[in-house]
Amino acid sequence: MCLAVPGKITSITGDDQFSRVGKIDFGGVLKEASLAYVPEAQIGDYVIVHVGFALSRVDEEEALKVFEYLREIQELGELEVAAENEGPRPNQAAPESQLPRA
């Protein structure tokens, strides 16, 4: 029910806050969404859309943090491993999942 999908604003119609509607590109599928709740959103921005309403503008800088965080902890982990001078314990190998390989 709380499913919300990111898409890119390709055009905007309507003037006042309540009537502003964007045409949103979801990976090639175009759909309209109300921009009433994202007055700051402009053409070219990505917004998160739920039941026909954009609920937030995606912050592109923050969007990279998942990967930065991973890089940081990996570097930290390597330092710790080097300091302890031991490899990963055998029970720590992650089993296979259904995730696609990069």
Add this chain to the structure above:
Amino acid sequence: MKFLDEYRDGEAARSYAREIARITTRPWTLMEVCGGQTHAIVKFGIDELLPKSLNLIHGPGCPVCVTPLELIDKALEIAARKDVIFTSFGDMLRVPGSRTDLLSVKATGGDVRIIYSPLDALKIAANNPTKQVVFFGVGFETTSPATAMAVYQAARSGLKNFSLLVSHVLVPPAMEAILSSPERRVQAFLAAGHVCTVMGFEEYLPIAAKYRVPIVVTGFEPLDILQGVLMCIEQLESGRFEVENQYSRSVRREGNQPAQKLVQEVFRVVPRKWRGVGEIPASGLGLSEAYAEFDAEHRFGVANLQVEEPAECQSGRVLQGLIKPHECPAFGTRCTPEHPLGATMVSSEGACAAYYRYRRHEPAAA
């Protein structure tokens, strides 16, 4: 698609899983609040990447599932009326009421229509002035701004043949109900990213402090969930209990202010019964006094209808994370998506439906 595909990178997911395994020194139980997260976890096998000592239990975050039986029965009674066009999200159509469901009402001549957005109901109302158009407003804080806008615009344009059967619920009171239960198992929460997109996360600060529980606002893609789990474990292992925001590309501390403002204008906070759980104080939304004329319960005289819930369905225990779906004796036998005993088996976000779709061939854990 940008902002989706990169968060499904298998190599990065395995790196997160390795890091989680590296720092986990003892068993922990985490609850993901949102049904969308439950489905991602089961679909992508995220729980299978984690150390066995970590238990992910599934929370109450499926609004369809927690809509009480009597509201479904009210919907059925209104939808069966000849003068009504009943509009709803598709998820609600197969949710069983006491005797039937909306799909059956439609099959026997009721004008029941699936819509994508609450604003679609306004268009239907404008195009059908001789009919009463009712929207079944179901959802958490993520969805209530959309419903609020429909009611607000109906009032602004003087649309008299539109009304709302409202079943909006609020997440923090449900989390508190779970945390204050004597059967509490939850030690940390992955909070629902889209609920917090609307509401922000300040209301979680007192909950984290009072119950000494880490709360990490988390997104819906595999890497989001794995990072959310890692952030929870880091807190648990170091004895912290703070509110952190993993889903910062969408969630701001203060949330979406214009959306909150309209929700506050159109709705007021009311006690709400949760299916399988019971009444939780201040956990739902009802129409505010200024918009009371749009209340379908009063317009169609069904406000006082009361029904008891069936005993066999254990969805209440599933929704509180006390059992997993496949531990219910009826799972996959007397209860299937074709013949559901409860809404958790029907909704695309219901935990039982997720297990039926992705896990039904696996034996229940001992």
